[in-house]
Amino acid sequence: MNAAKQLDPFFKVARIVYFTDLTSAGARVIPLGSFGEVMLPHVYALALKARTALTAEELALISPLLRYRLESPFKFLRAEFDLAWKTDDYGRALEFLTSKHSASLSFLAPTDVTDYRHWLLQRLLPARDDAVEGKLSSAIDNEFSELMKSHGGQVASERKVIEVDIDRAAA
Numbered sequence: 066m067n068a069a070k071q072l073d074p075f076f077k078v079a080r081i082v083y084f085t086d087l088t089s090a091g092a093r094v095i096p097l098g099s100f101g102e103v104m105l106p107h108v109y110a111l112a113l114k115a116r117t118a119l120t121a122e123e124l125a126l127i128s129p130l131l132r133y134r135l136e137s138p139f140k141f142l143r144a145e146f147d148l149a150w151k152t153d154d155y156g157r158a159l160e161f162l163t164s165k166h167s168a169s170l171s172f173l174a175p176t177d178v179t180d181y182r183h184w185l186l187q188r189l190l191p192a193r194d195d196a197v198e199g200k201l202s203s204a205i206d207n208e209f210s211e212l213m214k215s216h217g218g219q220v221a222s223e224r225k226v227i228e229v230d231i232d233r234a235a236a
Contacts, residue, residue: 076103076201077175078208079159081115081142082216083135084169085126095123096216097138098223099208100146100172101201104156111158112201113146114209114225115139131170139224150228178204198229 078101086092098115115138127135134141149158163172
C-alpha cells in the first residue's frame, strides 16, 4: 500500500544548519537552508532553499570531512533533495533527512506551517497544484529568512527548487 494513503495531510518546514561544536551550547551555528514538505490527498511536494556558498570564515569552522561538500550548500543539499524525492516512501522526506543528518550537519525538527494549514487542508475544493507550490515556496522563503536572521548569516546568493507531483499522492 502506498504510504501516502496511510498519512494524514501535513505541511511542514525544517531548517538546515551546521553546528560547529556539538559540545558547546554557545558555539557558532552556520545556517545552510530550509526544506519543506507538503502531503495532501491529491498532491505531494518538496521544496529546498539553500545558500550557494559559505564565507571563508564559515568554511574554516567546518570539519575537514564535510568542508568540501559544504563549499556549495545548495549543490550538496540538492543531491539530498533528489534522493528524498526519488524514494517510494512518500510523505516521509523530512523524517528521512532528519534521521540521516542529525549531528554537525543537521536538518532540525520539522515544524507545522500553521499559516497555510487551514488554507490547504480545510477547503471544499482541493487546492490547485500551482497554489500549493506557491504556498510552499512562500513558506520556505519565510523559514530561510528567519534562519538567516537568527544566526546572523550573510547571504551573497541562494537558490530554490520545488517539485510537485499530483499523481504520486493519488496513486
